[in-house]
Structure formats: C-alpha cells, structure tokens
Amino acid sequence: MMRHCEIRKLEPSELPQAADALLSALGDTPSAHGRMQFAYASALPDGTLQVSYLLSQGAGKPYGLWRVKPDDGRLPSLANKLPLLGWYEREMMDLYGLQFEGHPEPYPLVLHEGFAPDAPPMLAPFDRQGKTLSGHAMPPTVPSIIGEDIQRLPFGPVRADVVESAQFLFFYIGEGILHYHPRLFYKHRAMEARFQKADLRTGSVLAERVSGIDSVSHALAYAQAVEAALGWRAPRRARYLRVILSELERLYNHLHYLGHLSKTTTLKVAEAEGLLLEEKLKQINAILTGSRFLRGLVVPGGLRRDLDVSKLAAGLDALEREIDLYMERLETTASYLDRLQTTGVLPRQVAFDEGATGPVERASGLDRDLRRDHPYAGYGRLNFTVSVQSAGDAHARALVRMDEIRQSRQLIRLALGCLEPGPVLRTEAVETPDPDGEGLGWAEGVRGGLLYAVHLDDARTRLARVKIKEPSFSNWRVFPFTVQDSNMMDYAINEASFGLSVAGVDR
Amino acid sequence: MPIWSWFGIKSGIATPPEGSENHGQEGVLGLPRLDAAKCTAAQDRCSDCAAACPADAITVPPGQPAALDYARCVGCQLCTEVCPSGAFSLSHDWALGVRDRADLQTNGATRELETALTAELAAFGRSLHIRHVDAGSCNGCESELQALLNPFYNLHRLGIFFTPSPRFADLLLVTGPVTAAMREPLLRTWEAMPQPRWVMALGTCATGGGTNGGGYACHDGLEGLLPVDVWLPGCPPNPAAIIEALLMLLGRRPQIVHGGRHGS
Incomplete structure (x- = not known):
C-alpha cells in the first residue's frame, strides 16, 4: 500500500468515531501539523468503489490513510466534524453518485444545478468522443435571505477585465455584505478523468494543463506520485533542478500577485512595476527552459532534458535590487497599507478547520510548509525559513509572499550550488515498487499544498485513477469566511490577497 | 511615502520601440x-x-x-x-494566427480566401475593442492576455483595448475548449455584441480542443459553435503571438502560416 502512508481500513459505521478520535487528539488549539487533507473515491478492480481519506500526521511523519467501502453507495458525512471535507464529499456525490448521510449542504457543487447527468460521469470510462453534458443554467442553492433592503448581485461568470470565469453572488445592504456565495466549477474540464488510461508521459502533459500558472507544481507532484508507485528516484541533478524550477514558478507568480494587489489598491505605477517584474521573470523562464511557464520538463524519473543554468544567477541578480526596492516602496505606502491592514481577517481556527493552505494559512499563524515538513526534490538539504504571520489579514498574506520572494531567490542560489554534472532522468526502480501500483506525491506550490494520489493499471504503464488535491480548492472554500460581514469596497482587495486560481479549483 | 509617479517616470519606457527586433520571446519554443x-x-x-x-x-x-x-x-x-x-x-x-482553420493543417485543403479586409473592418481604422471570455482555460492563456497590459507589451499603444461590456466590443476573444457550463454564457455574450463583430479562438483548447477538450465536461473548441475569424493555436500563445494575430485581423500584419507551414 501507498508508500509514505499508514493505512487503516474502516467500516462505514466506524468513520464518525475515527473523526472524533482525530479531533480529540488535536486538543483545544489547532495543531500546527496533524490535519485531515482530502478525500476521494476510486474504483477497485472488481468495480466496487472505495473512499480514501488522507491525513497529515505532522512534520516528518507518514501520512495517514483511511480506506472505507461505502455501504450500498452510502457513507456517513464527516463534514460536520471536519468541515474541510464538505466539498470533497459533495464532489464525490456529483461525480461518483455516492451519498453522504447527514451532509449539512447536500447540494451540487462540481456539476451545476440544471446540468444533472444521466449517470455519475466518473463511474463510466472517460470517453473523449462522448456526449458533452447539456442543460440550462439554474440558480445555485443558497440560504433563503429575505429582507426589504437586501440587494442581490450576481456578478459573472463573464466579468470585467481579463479574468477567469466564476460567478460571485453578493447579498448586501448598502456597503455591507450579508452573504457571499462564489459559484465555481464553470471551468470544470474533467481533468482527473482525462488521466484514466493515459500513459505516464501524457500524464505529465495533462498535469501541466490543470492550472497553467502552477504547471511545475502539478507536474512535480504528479511525477513524484508515479515515482513512489514504481520505486523510481530522480537523479540528484534532476532533484535540484526541480527545486530551481519550483522556485522560479513561485517568483513570477508572487510578483504578479503584488502587481495585481497594487491594482486593487489603485496604485497604477506599482501595478505596472509588479507586472513588468513578472514579465522579466517569465522571459528568464523562457531563456532557461523554452517555456514562459516552465513546461515540458518535469516527468516521472526526473527531467526530459538537462538545462543550461549558466546565465540564471546573473539574470536573477540583475533583478534583485529592483525587486527589493519595489517591495520596500509598497511597504512604505500608507494608502496601500491602509487598504490591506485589518481587511479580510482569517482567524487561525477557521483557517485550520476549513483547510486553508499555503501563504493563506501561514498568514493566519499556521506554520506548515511541505518543503520543510515533508521534504521532496532537493529541499531536504537546503536551508530556508518558512514565513509565518499572525494577523491573518490581507497585509499578512502579502507579507508572507514578499518574504517567500526573498527565500525563493536564496533557495535557487543554494540549489545552483548543489548542481553537479550527471544524468537527469532515471526510469528504473531503485526501491521496491508499491505492490498495488499506488503512489502519493506532493509539492508546496505557489498557492499551497498540492497532492496527487496516483493509481497505476496492472501493467504499471498507464494511469487508472489520479486524484488532485488542489490548493485553490482548499483556499476557495476558506475565502468566503473572510467576506461575510465585510464591505463591497474591500472585496476586490481581499480576493486579490488570497491569490486564487479558478482553473485549479474547477479542474 | 514614495512618490510613485516620480519612480515611474524615472524608470523610463519599458516597451521596445516600434519595429524593434526585441519581441521578448527569446528561447520560447513554438509548435513543432x-x-x-x-x-x-x-x-x-x-x-x-x-x-x-x-x-x-x-x-x-x-x-x-x-x-x-x-x-x-x-x-x-x-x-x-x-x-x-x-x-x-x-x-x-509561434506566430501562428490564421484566418482559415485549414491553414493550420499540413494536409489541409488549400483554399483561396478573401485576403482583402472587409469594408466594415477597415472602417475600424486602428482601434479595436475586445471582450475576452474564458470558456474553460487552464489560465495559461489568461496569464499571457494579462501580460499584454504590462509595460513591456503595452497593448494600448496599438489602439487595442479590453472592454468590460460586450456592447462596446468589436472582437470576442475566447480561450478554453468551451465547457458545458460556459457554453450558454459564451453564446449570450456573443449575442450581446453589436454588429459587425469578429471572433478569435485563442489557444489550442479554443482552436481544436487540445488535451483538455471533449468528454462529458467540454466541447472541442469553437468550431461549430461560433463563426471564427482568427485561429491562434499555442499552449498558450505568447503575448507577441497574440499581438501578431490581433494586428493580422486588422490588416496590419501578414499571415505567416499557410498549409501547416510557417514562413512564406
């Protein structure tokens, strides 16, 4: 069974007890480490379904994995005990037709109201030529909110500016927001289903196209999951090059983030400077890899080809002062700080219970980072500091990212120093392959913890089931808790401060 | 408190001058x-x-x-x-924008397309307003479309603007393979546009489905859904490629790809 995991087989009736035991083990304050991560369904060889719950049990410790066979398609819902499971359970209801009894919000999530399929789509093999779902858009299920002065504003899915499609429903009085409901999954592309029967190389191409601005993190988590299943280990040079690629991805994304945050706080010049710095990073990416998004390199076993890193350090050094001055100026701009401080506060407990990840959770005082807690690629031998803030507001989320920009540069320098000539691809087992052909892989992406659970077919050459735990899926669930009871003027700033991807959550 | 305007002016113009060889895409691999x-x-x-x-x-x-x-x-x-x-x-x-989808195929039927601009499009002179709709991209295309507005590309200098309202738009620019849920909002956006209007399929998802098209959740791009005037494949097309394709639509640049071959 899955490497890096301690498995526990449970009966459906034992699930609530197991959840209670997990909660009491955590105690009164949210532990910095142990937490439920995600849940997913998969088909066993005999066609029956099993549901897997993955838990992190703390830094350096193996993951916990609960496995349950639903009783006639039914399981008790754990969403009331472990709220972050609420969306995963609804996803399994939509795509696998499972029922979670006692679910507090038993409504469609991934497949919108009005688009109900004849049969749950993940129960049948993925058919590219198959019929596309059709339907007429129906309003989402929201709480009944009645009052004379309450305005209802549906915004999207086609919104102003060049943005990803999603609909935001606001119920508000004057400036005050009473209720906020993001309707996501307009961009659901059945990405997990596309991995079925794909070969291992195609899997990398698909992983890079789940969320384009997170291409490296996806390809890396996927590749490491396949390597865990097959007992492969990427060569040393490839492991450090993977660190460099991951941190370059963080750099251009975080600079974009600062430019976008400046835009929402109406700092035109700071917006232009941030986006120009992002562009310069993307051009560095292209010179290094041939792709502005660093695509086409990370595959199971290492990298598809070696990289010439001789110009990289000079390119980054040339930008260092510019980036530092930019961040310094932002941090001394009163109008910018005024808009960020105390805006969109995410309390630590909510961040923990609802599953916040990445810079969002670290800005709310949760000190977790997969690069340090479960080291992968070359991170185990590289010294860096995990940035944590406690205020939980938009400013704290920006501060965490600014510090990560500095840490990323440092990590790239350290990784460059560890590079020695050698092969970058090794596609043979150096450890015992997983007997069931299953593997778990992870990466601390730009937006947080990203995990891939991969099940290979009997021949171990193709994919049978791939589950993606996407950081934006986690953070989009958390985000509304910071919007309720805030005001309309702060909304755009707050949303920008979360740095969310829609393609990632929708998959 | 920093005087941002002063820093902005001091840092000078980031856009390469018109006609410069510097398109910013050094090293970028195109399609094979x-x-x-x-x-x-x-x-x-x-x-x-x-x-x-x-x-x-x-x-x-x-x-x-x-x-x-x-x-x-x-x-x-x-x-x-x-x-x-x-x-x-x-x-x-990577400058792969074409007016006829068949020009993207090495075995495509070569057709004599009307290369002269319609009188309507010519009347727009040098200005174009775009309504972008994300119909299910991976957000790579959005990242490059947003880049068009950074100081390096500065799309506005070419008289091309994004507009929030389809009522003010001349061009519908679509990314993504068109998901089941985005089909209706996409078509309604197109219907809301005044005539004459044009459509551009941007990125391989929109031009032909790519890896993400088809299946229960997606269509295979814009073919059969909307009348496309410019097809620009690429995963994603880089900002310079997008600018080339937009200028091609306006008759300010020639089409470079014919019969699946790049170059004249």
Whole structure:
C-alpha cells in the first residue's frame, strides 16, 4: 500500500468515531501539523468503489490513510466534524453518485444545478468522443435571505477585465455584505478523468494543463506520485533542478500577485512595476527552459532534458535590487497599507478547520510548509525559513509572499550550488515498487499544498485513477469566511490577497 | 511615502520601440515543425509520433506521411523526441494566427480566401475593442492576455483595448475548449455584441480542443459553435503571438502560416 502512508481500513459505521478520535487528539488549539487533507473515491478492480481519506500526521511523519467501502453507495458525512471535507464529499456525490448521510449542504457543487447527468460521469470510462453534458443554467442553492433592503448581485461568470470565469453572488445592504456565495466549477474540464488510461508521459502533459500558472507544481507532484508507485528516484541533478524550477514558478507568480494587489489598491505605477517584474521573470523562464511557464520538463524519473543554468544567477541578480526596492516602496505606502491592514481577517481556527493552505494559512499563524515538513526534490538539504504571520489579514498574506520572494531567490542560489554534472532522468526502480501500483506525491506550490494520489493499471504503464488535491480548492472554500460581514469596497482587495486560481479549483 | 509617479517616470519606457527586433520571446519554443519529406511512415508504417501525441494532433494515413494539425497541437514536443527520422523538429514558430482553420493543417485543403479586409473592418481604422471570455482555460492563456497590459507589451499603444461590456466590443476573444457550463454564457455574450463583430479562438483548447477538450465536461473548441475569424493555436500563445494575430485581423500584419507551414 501507498508508500509514505499508514493505512487503516474502516467500516462505514466506524468513520464518525475515527473523526472524533482525530479531533480529540488535536486538543483545544489547532495543531500546527496533524490535519485531515482530502478525500476521494476510486474504483477497485472488481468495480466496487472505495473512499480514501488522507491525513497529515505532522512534520516528518507518514501520512495517514483511511480506506472505507461505502455501504450500498452510502457513507456517513464527516463534514460536520471536519468541515474541510464538505466539498470533497459533495464532489464525490456529483461525480461518483455516492451519498453522504447527514451532509449539512447536500447540494451540487462540481456539476451545476440544471446540468444533472444521466449517470455519475466518473463511474463510466472517460470517453473523449462522448456526449458533452447539456442543460440550462439554474440558480445555485443558497440560504433563503429575505429582507426589504437586501440587494442581490450576481456578478459573472463573464466579468470585467481579463479574468477567469466564476460567478460571485453578493447579498448586501448598502456597503455591507450579508452573504457571499462564489459559484465555481464553470471551468470544470474533467481533468482527473482525462488521466484514466493515459500513459505516464501524457500524464505529465495533462498535469501541466490543470492550472497553467502552477504547471511545475502539478507536474512535480504528479511525477513524484508515479515515482513512489514504481520505486523510481530522480537523479540528484534532476532533484535540484526541480527545486530551481519550483522556485522560479513561485517568483513570477508572487510578483504578479503584488502587481495585481497594487491594482486593487489603485496604485497604477506599482501595478505596472509588479507586472513588468513578472514579465522579466517569465522571459528568464523562457531563456532557461523554452517555456514562459516552465513546461515540458518535469516527468516521472526526473527531467526530459538537462538545462543550461549558466546565465540564471546573473539574470536573477540583475533583478534583485529592483525587486527589493519595489517591495520596500509598497511597504512604505500608507494608502496601500491602509487598504490591506485589518481587511479580510482569517482567524487561525477557521483557517485550520476549513483547510486553508499555503501563504493563506501561514498568514493566519499556521506554520506548515511541505518543503520543510515533508521534504521532496532537493529541499531536504537546503536551508530556508518558512514565513509565518499572525494577523491573518490581507497585509499578512502579502507579507508572507514578499518574504517567500526573498527565500525563493536564496533557495535557487543554494540549489545552483548543489548542481553537479550527471544524468537527469532515471526510469528504473531503485526501491521496491508499491505492490498495488499506488503512489502519493506532493509539492508546496505557489498557492499551497498540492497532492496527487496516483493509481497505476496492472501493467504499471498507464494511469487508472489520479486524484488532485488542489490548493485553490482548499483556499476557495476558506475565502468566503473572510467576506461575510465585510464591505463591497474591500472585496476586490481581499480576493486579490488570497491569490486564487479558478482553473485549479474547477479542474 | 514614495512618490510613485516620480519612480515611474524615472524608470523610463519599458516597451521596445516600434519595429524593434526585441519581441521578448527569446528561447520560447513554438509548435513543432513537420518536414513530411523526411517522414518514413509511407515505407515502414511508423506511427510513433501519433502514438505519443497526447492531443490527437498527428495522424498517419495509410501509405502516407504523417500529417499535423496545429489547431490541436499543445506544443508538448513529445513527437520531436520519438520521431526516428527527424521529420518532427523543435521550432520557435509561434506566430501562428490564421484566418482559415485549414491553414493550420499540413494536409489541409488549400483554399483561396478573401485576403482583402472587409469594408466594415477597415472602417475600424486602428482601434479595436475586445471582450475576452474564458470558456474553460487552464489560465495559461489568461496569464499571457494579462501580460499584454504590462509595460513591456503595452497593448494600448496599438489602439487595442479590453472592454468590460460586450456592447462596446468589436472582437470576442475566447480561450478554453468551451465547457458545458460556459457554453450558454459564451453564446449570450456573443449575442450581446453589436454588429459587425469578429471572433478569435485563442489557444489550442479554443482552436481544436487540445488535451483538455471533449468528454462529458467540454466541447472541442469553437468550431461549430461560433463563426471564427482568427485561429491562434499555442499552449498558450505568447503575448507577441497574440499581438501578431490581433494586428493580422486588422490588416496590419501578414499571415505567416499557410498549409501547416510557417514562413512564406
């Protein structure tokens, strides 16, 4: 069974007890480490379904994995005990037709109201030529909110500016927001289903196209999951090059983030400077890899080809002062700080219970980072500091990212120093392959913890089931808790401060 | 408190001057080139490229050399790695916008298209307003569209603007393979646009489905859904490629790809 995991087989009736035991083990304050991560369904060889719950049990410790066979398609819902499971359970209801009894919000999530399929789509093999779902858009299920002065504003899915499609429903009085409901999954592309029967190389191409601005993190988590299943280990040079690629991805994304945050706080010049710095990073990416998004390199076993890193350090050094001055100026701009401080506060407990990840959770005082807690690629031998803030507001989320920009540069320098000539691809087992052909892989992406659970077919050459735990899926669930009871003027700033991807959550 | 305007002016113009060779895409790989004369499939029935292609962009008809459809190609370059005869090779061909989808296919029917601009489009002179709709992209295309507004590309200098309202838009620019849920909002946006109006399919998802089209959740791009005036494949097309395609629509740049071949 899955490497890096301690498995526990449970009966459906034992699930609530197991959840209670997990909660009491955590105690009164949210532990910095142990937490439920995600849940997913998969088909066993005999066609029956099993549901897997993955838990992190703390830094350096193996993951916990609960496995349950639903009783006639039914399981008790754990969403009331472990709220972050609420969306995963609804996803399994939509795509696998499972029922979670006692679910507090038993409504469609991934497949919108009005688009109900004849049969749950993940129960049948993925058919590219198959019929596309059709339907007429129906309003989402929201709480009944009645009052004379309450305005209802549906915004999207086609919104102003060049943005990803999603609909935001606001119920508000004057400036005050009473209720906020993001309707996501307009961009659901059945990405997990596309991995079925794909070969291992195609899997990398698909992983890079789940969320384009997170291409490296996806390809890396996927590749490491396949390597865990097959007992492969990427060569040393490839492991450090993977660190460099991951941190370059963080750099251009975080600079974009600062430019976008400046835009929402109406700092035109700071917006232009941030986006120009992002562009310069993307051009560095292209010179290094041939792709502005660093695509086409990370595959199971290492990298598809070696990289010439001789110009990289000079390119980054040339930008260092510019980036530092930019961040310094932002941090001394009163109008910018005024808009960020105390805006969109995410309390630590909510961040923990609802599953916040990445810079969002670290800005709310949760000190977790997969690069340090479960080291992968070359991170185990590289010294860096995990940035944590406690205020939980938009400013704290920006501060965490600014510090990560500095840490990323440092990590790239350290990784460059560890590079020695050698092969970058090794596609043979150096450890015992997983007997069931299953593997778990992870990466601390730009937006947080990203995990891939991969099940290979009997021949171990193709994919049978791939589950993606996407950081934006986690953070989009958390985000509304910071919007309720805030005001309309702060909304755009707050949303920008979360740095969310829609393609990632929708998959 | 910093005086941002002063810092802005001091840092000078970031946009390369008009006509400059610096398009900002040094090193960027484009879609692969196919030299069908080198392909040995007709003799040895090799079909490694088609088997490796994750997007069904390559076909090997019996007794013929391989054929490539750029409209479906995501530029993963796997074909260039598996091809034993060197027929597929890496390239920096990314300015791939065309008016006729068949021009993206190496075995496409060559048609004499009306190359002269319609009187309507010419009347727009040098200004164009775009309504972008994300119909299910991976957000790579959005990232590059947003880049058009950074100081390096500064799209406004060309008289081209994004507009929030479809009522003010001349061009509908679509990314993504068109998901089930985005089909209706996309078509309603198009219906809300005043005539004359144009449509551009941007990125391989929109031009032919790519790796992400089809299945229960997606259509296969814009073909059959909307009348497309410009097809620009690429995964994603880089900002310079997008600018080339927009200027091509306005008659300010020539089309570079014909019959699946880059160059004249």
